[in-house]
Amino acid sequence: MxxxxxxxxxxxxxxxxxxxxxxxxxxxxxxxxxPKKGILSQTAEAKGKKINATIGAAIEDDGSPMRLKSIAKNILLEPKDVFPYAPxxxxxxxxxxxxxxxxxxxxxxxxxxxxxxxxxxxxxxxxxxxxxxxxxxxxxxxxxxxxxxxxxxxxxxxxxxxxxxxxxxxxxxxxxxxxxxxxxxxxxxxxxxxxxxxxxxxxxxxxxxxxxxxxxxxxxxxxxxxxxxxxxxxxxxxxxxxxxxxxxxxxxxxxxxxxxxxxxxxxxxxxxxxxxxxxxxxxxxxxxxxxxxxxxxxxxxxxxxxxxxxxxxxxxxxxxxxxxSKTYFAEKKEKYHLLKSRYEKVKSVLRDKKYKEFFAPLPFNSGYFMCVRLKNIDGEAVRKRLLEKYDVGVISIGNMIRIAFSAIRKELIGELFEKLCVASKECAQESK
Ligand SMILES: Cc1ncc(COP(=O)(O)O)c(C=O)c1O
Known part of the structure; x- marks a missing residue:
């Protein structure tokens, strides 16, 4: 090179x-x-000049970025923070x-x-x-x-x-x-x-x-x-x-x-x-x-x-x-607590011993997801069963099922694991 x-x-x-x-x-x-001497650098040097014919963008007669109303009308930000290239x-x-x-x-x-x-x-x-x-x-x-x-x-x-x-x-x-x-x-x-x-x-x-x-x-x-x-x-x-x-x-x-x-x-x-x-x-x-x-x-x-x-x-x-924004941290805190409440719901649902026969959770304490490892049951078979019969979508990774609890209303988490349990049981029986 x-x-x-x-x-x-x-x-x-x-x-x-x-x-x-x-x-x-x-x-x-x-x-x-x-590139120090490329188009971007030469454009930067020309910023503020009366006649600036450097940039590869179009400018209105009033000096603002050229734009279509049908796009601009949906945006509250100033045109200068939207339409021109960012560095x-x-x-x-x-x-x-x-x-x-x-x-x-x-x-x-x-x-x-x-x-x-x-x-x-x-x-x-x-x-x-x-x-x-x-x-x-x-x-x-x-x-x-x-x-x-x-x-x-x-x-x-x-x-x-x-x-x-x-x-x-x-x-x-x-x-x-x-x-x-x-x-x-x-x-x-x-x-x-x-x-x-x-x-x-x-x-x-x-x-x-x-x-x-x-x-x-x-x-x-x-x-x-x-x-x-x-x-x-x-x-x-x-x-x-x-x-x-x-x-x-x-x-x-x-x-x-x-x-x-x-x-x-x-x-x-x-x-x-x-x-x-x-x-x-x-x-x-x-x-x-x-x-x-x-x-x-x-x-x-x-x-x-x-x-x-x-x-x-x-x-x-x-x-x-x-x-x-002044409210940024408060808004984030609110969303964090919503996700945390779903996490806690998953933890509490999984305390039920009946699930142990079919799957065991992998360690989890953070983020969007948790996984369960199925006990001698094919993950893909369980995923398909959940889709076709139980109206539930999950991700299968080998003999694991990944569950995005971040995306599930707290009230539905119990039902999700109940259905996972039933589908696992059915797939286990069929494979015998
Ligand atoms: C671990 C991890 N890294 C990176 C990404 C990608 O994030 P982005 O959508 O910002 O590209 C994801 C998205 O699922 C992820 O799970």
């Missing part, structure tokens, strides 16, 4: 100050840069506000981090991380309970190999399995942690979180260069007391020079805006300085410029206005 001069400049800066980060960059990550890095005010709130939600996050770069929500954030850091053949270490789309993102998209370790042991997180997996071979390692987890709905307890952090630190001390990607899609939805309620990113951010922590998060689930597509990528490592942060941000913005150019300005403005 030919390396452009601007990419070389960024690489030199990163290599001089944080050689580990340079080593971790993929071939594409080394080659990418944000490839994302709206500056939104990036600053997201970081400010990230710090207040994660008091352990004390060191320097990059400014979050705006992505087209988390899927695109994860894919951009892969662009920057994953070469074909690289392994990605993750729990064996994982979001299925990781395959399309990392394997199909970038030729990576998902390398799983056992998620649960004795009703808790299997930290020994993580330690063992990290201990296989030396060199570059990519770890992907997703808590609250999809599909299991599990977040490590405080004790387990400390162990995970220690295991990663020890692996770094042994000389491994480690990227830890924290997929924080469901951040904040913790329903039990002894569960780690910050992002692991907060601690991993300055744990060791050999650990590059990357936070992938966004408004999608945190702010209940699945269709708006607003996410963020934030970098940190021990001893990182602003210059290296900016170099990583420039490379990330370059990758975004070359893929989607920039994320929706309308969506970014909607999220920014919400973050500034």
């Amino acid at each position: 030919i390396i452009n001069k601007q990419a070389e400049e960024l690489n030199r800066l990163i290599q001089e100050k944080n050689p580990v980060i340079y080593n971790l960059l993929s071939k594409k990550g080394r080659a990418i840069f944000f 490839s890095y994302g709206k500056p005010e939104l990036r600053k506000e997201w970081l400010k709130q990230m710090k207040s939600k994660n008091p352990s996050l004390k060191g320097i981090t990059s400014l979050p770069v705006v992505t087209n929500a988390l899927t695109h954030g994860l894919s951009t991380v892969a662009y920057m850091f994953v070469n074909p053949g690289d392994k990605i270490i993750l729990t064996d309970k994982f979001w299925g789309n990781y395959r399309l993102i990392f394997e199909n998209g970038y030729g990576a190999v998902l390398d799983t370790f056992n998620t649960f042991k004795d009703n808790g997180f299997d930290t020994a399995a993580l330690r063992k997996k990290l201990g296989e071979g030396k060199g570059k390692k990519i770890v992907l942690l997703n808590f609250p987890n999809n599909p299991s709905g599990y977040t490590p307890t405080n004790k387990e979180a400390e162990k995970i952090i220690k295991i990663i630190k020890e692996s770094a001390e042994l000389g491994n260069d480690i990227i830890v990607i924290c997929d924080d899609a469901y951040f904040g939805l913790i329903y039990e007391n002894d569960v780690y309620c910050q992002s692991l990113f907060a601690r991993l951010a300055d744990i060791h020079e050999n650990v590059l922590a990357i936070k992938v998060d966004g408004a999608t689930k945190e702010d209940y805006v699945w269709g708006l597509r607003v996410g963020f990528l934030t970098y940190a490592t021990k001893g990182i300085d602003k210059g290296v942060c900016q170099a990583l941000e420039a490379k990330t913005a370059g990758a975004i410029r070359g893929n989607i150019s920039n994320a929706s300005h309308l969506s970014q403005s909607l999220v920014l206005n919400a973050l500034h």
Whole structure:
């Protein structure tokens, strides 16, 4: 791959100050840069000029963004916050506000981090991380309970190999399995942690979180260069007391020079805006300085410029206005309590011993989901039975059933498990 001069400049800066980060960059990550003299930069320099013939957008005679009434009439925001392109890095005010709130939600996050770069929500954030850091053949270490789309993102998209370790042991997180997996071979390692987890709905307890952090630190001390990607899609939805309620990113951010922590998060689930597509990528490592942060941000913005150019300005403005709203925290609290009440209902329904014959819940304490493991019954058969006979939709994953309690009215949760039980019983009898 030919390396452009601007990419070389960024690489030199990163290599001089944080050689580990340079080593971790993929071939594409080394080659990418944000064009300094491209159309966007030339347009930025011309801002405010009497005659500005730079931008690839149309302007009304009064200087406002050209727009159709049939679109504008449905939007209360000012046209300038909707119709023009947003920067490839994302709206500056939104990036600053997201970081400010990230710090207040994660008091352990004390060191320097990059400014979050705006992505087209988390899927695109994860894919951009892969662009920057994953070469074909690289392994990605993750729990064996994982979001299925990781395959399309990392394997199909970038030729990576998902390398799983056992998620649960004795009703808790299997930290020994993580330690063992990290201990296989030396060199570059990519770890992907997703808590609250999809599909299991599990977040490590405080004790387990400390162990995970220690295991990663020890692996770094042994000389491994480690990227830890924290997929924080469901951040904040913790329903039990002894569960780690910050992002692991907060601690991993300055744990060791050999650990590059990357936070992938966004408004999608945190702010209940699945269709708006607003996410963020934030970098940190021990001893990182602003210059290296900016170099990583420039490379990330370059990758975004070359893929989607920039994320929706309308969506970014909607999220920014919400973050500034006086009622934002109260509104979020209300939704959190609604989801928590559904979680508690699931817990209480499952106390009934009759379910034990057919399925057992996997550990869960957070997020949108929980899973049950069926006892010698095929998950797909149960799913189909529920659909066809009982008017119920669930997801089957092998011999597990994933239930999105986030989407079920509390009054229907008892009925859901009752029907799951009956369908499981029928399928078990038929397979005998
Ligand atoms: C663990 C996890 N990460 C990322 C995503 C993707 O989120 P987004 O819709 O913001 O791309 C999801 C969505 O289901 C998810 O479950």
